[in-house]
Amino acid sequence: MSGDAGDKSHKATPKRMKQLRHDGALQRSQDLSAWLGMGVAAMTLSAVLATGTANAVQQLTVVRAIIANPDPAVAVQALFDGTTTILPAIAPLLVVVVIAAIGGSAAQGGIYFSTKKLKPTFKQFNLVKGLKRVFGGQAWWQGLKALLKTIVVAGVLFVTVKNITPMLLTSGGLSLHQVLDLAAGGVADLMRTAVAAGLILAVFDILVIRKTNRKQTMMSTQEIKQESKSSEGDPLLKGAIRSKQLAMSRNRMMAAIATADVVLVNPTHVAVALKYEPGHGAPRVVAKGSGHVAARIRAEATAKRVPMVADVPLARALNAACKLGQEVPEDLFVQVAKILAFVMSLRRRGAAQGVHTVPDRRAA
Template identity: 45%
Template sequence: MADSPGGEKTEKPTPQRLKKARGEGQIPRTQELGTWMGAVAASFLLPMMASSSFEAAGQLFGQIGQIARTPDVSAIEHLLGEALSSFLGAALPLAAGVLVVGVMSSAVQGGVVFASKPVKPSFSKINPFPGLKRMFGGHGLWEVTKALLKTIAIAVAILLTVSDVKALVASSGSMPLSVVAGVFTDSALMMIRVAALTGLVLAVADYAVVRFQQMKKLKMSHYEIKQEHKQQEGDPHVKGHRRAVALAQARNRMMTDVTTADVLLTNPTHVAVALKYSPAFGAPKVVAKGSGEVARRLRELAAEHGVPQVRDIPLARALHGSCDIGQEIPPQLFTAVARVLAFVMQLGLKGVKGGVHQPGFTPPDTEGLPVAGRRRATPVAGGGTGAVGGVAAA
């Protein structure tokens, strides 16, 4: 069945589709990871903040007694400034740590991407039906499961730490206040860390679910993949037109180069090859070649511009079949081409310009070279040979 725009989306998203989705902000993320990583970081940073705050508070209370004995408005303002700076200094590490953890949680889930599409107003965002579908569908079921797991994680953390607190409460009357506060603090921190570590495991599972849902949403049909491929590679008609223009430009350059060639070797009617030699070259080069109508046009241009034409069927066919335009001739044909160039030079010394010549040179050794017009023989039934491919010999 032919692919259609409404085909079933069963194929994985292509790299181009994933890149487009990323640019639009469609990246699989879970908020759980940032939340629980922040809780772990806070459990280590809060004691530092509390210690710094208590130390600063002790110093401030000492200054309050001095101000109470000798009240002064400027001293009070100075004390308030110190209190504010002490509070900010104590809270800054906690805020910076939580911020860094939040950025890291986004980075590990696909990096930080600034996309404007998610914040653009859209009717689909206020449409209640997709929300109801998510609420009572698979997404809603997973959210309920997450809530239950988080509740269980917190309950387990409380059960693990409550035993120490019970023992402390039973004997708190015989302990210093600092010891009681320390045990309560350690128990609270332990509870936060146990719950946060359990939450991190849940966050990893949530990320896997979100990623699966996102990849499912981005799946493509065969039709969409073909359309994307067509857009990337270009329309076949446009590509064909570009190819035709490139071939026309190359042919025009070739027609211009034949007018300055040293010699045009002909078949005499089916193929033509123009050669040019310069001391700067390593060997003579093929500057133009063609068969059929192109060969006829090359012969006309050579006649118009006084380029000598030499009829050498084996050499012309060998050069046409073994050399591309701009390529040097193969070493196997050096001797044969040297004879032709020497012959053309002799014509120039005699004042002969252009014309068609047939000097009758000894055929060159073309064994192993592809030759234009030669048929390739292949065994056929009965012990004979048959011709496949190739062009009819001149």
């Protein structure tokens, strides 16, 4: 048993993975959401700057005037005007960035928010696990990833600044609006190039995290058996429930015998109770059974004064062909009709109670 429990060689079941996602126990790449958000920002930056550059120039002019002639009231008003001007311009940018970040999280298995990770537990203070987090393979990957991101951003920044510096140095004849456009274009190029490289790193990060998640969520044979048992329920409890349901079904069946028109018997091994309702098609089986169930049906029929007819072939045929509540099959209509006619004649004479034999059967 202990060997099975320690041998975690099975992939996690869908139920286990769903529970781990719900609990926030699975690692996710934070880089994907961040780079997607930055990528969307880079794509929408030009549209935002098209409406925001003129406002920025106007605000810079106001700031320059305030510096030349300081006035607190004018400065506060300028701050308010600048805020109300800039926020509507960048609001669409913020919205699409948030949507992109959420999309990056959803792409890694759906959106889940769990408070379980926020609750302090003793496992969080486990020294051995803490050292593994600091010096383990995951920590080395995080360090390497941070180094690669630094190299990528620094390289892209260097190339972008190198390209834009000569243009800025020779921009003496350009207006402030043109200088801002030039700087914004450089920033957009920087962001797009950085995002392209960052997304490549994010793909590798996702692959590493998936491999780590698979390794950490492996299940033992015993864990799979335990999950299966908990999903299906305790066999003893399920057996007790089935027994109770069967008993309730039989009690309802026994209660229906009182409404039957006749009970066909075999004469001791099989019993089938039939009820005919005019306008409802063929007679219907309201009770059936063999062995001790047949004995109970006969006893109930005797107690409720329901006539019984001994017809071995017909009783066996109905017991085999019909389910409880089912109508009599067409090929047995004639034989059942003769039985019902015989029972009606017994009722007219007041001699229906007890076990009877159809006259033509007795003659045969």
